[in-house]
Amino acid sequence: QQQVKQSPQSLIVQKGGIPIINCAYENTAFDYFPWYQQFPGKGPALLIAIRPDVSEKKEGRFTISFNKSAKQFSLHIMDSQPGDSATYFCAASTNAGKSTFGDGTTLTVKP
Amino acid sequence: DAGVTQSPTHLIKTRGQQVTLRCSPKSGHDTVSWYQQALGQGPQFIFQYYEEEERQRGNFPDRFSGHQFPNYSSELNVNALLLGDSALYLCASSAGTGTEAFFGQGTRLTVV
Numbered sequence: 001q002q003q004v005k006q007s008p009q010s011l012i013v014q015k016g017g018i019p020i021i022n023c024a025y026e027n028t029a030f031d032y033f034p035w036y037q038q039f040p041g042k043g044p045a046l047l048i049a050i051r052p053d054v055s056e057k058k059e060g061r062f063t064i065s066f067n068k069s070a071k072q073f074s075l076h077i078m079d080s081q082p083g084d085s086a087t088y089f090c091a092a093s094t095n096a097g098k099s100t101f102g103d104g105t106t107l108t109v110k111p
Numbered sequence: 112d113a114g115v116t117q118s119p120t121h122l123i124k125t126r127g128q129q130v131t132l133r134c135s136p137k138s139g140h141d142t143v144s145w146y147q148q149a150l151g152q153g154p155q156f157i158f159q160y161y162e163e164e165e166r167q168r169g170n171f172p173d174r175f176s177g178h179q180f181p182n183y184s185s186e187l188n189v190n191a192l193l194l195g196d197s198a199l200y201l202c203a204s205s206a207g208t209g210t211e212a213f214f215g216q217g218t219r220l221t222v223v
Binding site: 006034036041042043044045046049089091097098099100101102103104 | 115142144146151152153154155156159166167169201203205211212213214215216217
């Protein structure tokens with residue numbers, strides 16, 4: 001049973017565009033929702049994270065929107081750059097720390 | 112701060128062999144989690160160690176075992192390797208029960 005569903009699988013935008021990646025979860029015990037960026041051959045790097053008591057969080061060009069009632073959250077990347085081309089993973093975890101990941105979104109930002 | 116370090120970076124093993132992967136957590140972190148990432152998929156949780164004990168375990172067989180040492184470093188052992196065990200193995204560390212986890216670069220295991 002996949003507990004975190006991520007979409008789209010791949011995404012292509014022009015430089016300066018705003019790619020949006022969506023995730024949905026099932027387990028209401030999840031209380032921490034991070035996003036990770038992964039480049040080929042590297043481990044995932046934490047980008048930004050949110051807890052369910054907040055509906056939106058912004059850090060630099062990255063924004064998380066969170067809808068607790070719909071059990072959905074999304075990542076927006078403002079003014080996207082070619083250097084943002086990577087695979088992005090959403091995840092959900094409980095306070096105990098075990099994280100469940102989505103299947104990833106491969107983002108390509110064209111110059 | 113060296114961050115989370117894993118060794119080796121790449122490894123090739125034969126089916127049926129055993130392998131040990133190593134992880135040193137980020138300075139100040141005492142909790143280590145291990146993940147398996149197959150090509151084109153998200154990381155899958157294997158288990159988590161805290162205070163030298165396995166605290167949580169994902170849906171992996173007993174062939175996967177681990178250990179945490181007093182200095183918080185950790186090992187992942189896989190016995191009786193299968194071709195399907197080929198993957199990137201990731202170690203993540205965090206502070207106590209905190210959920211902000213930092214990942215290492217991983218060990219790429221290929222089973223032939």
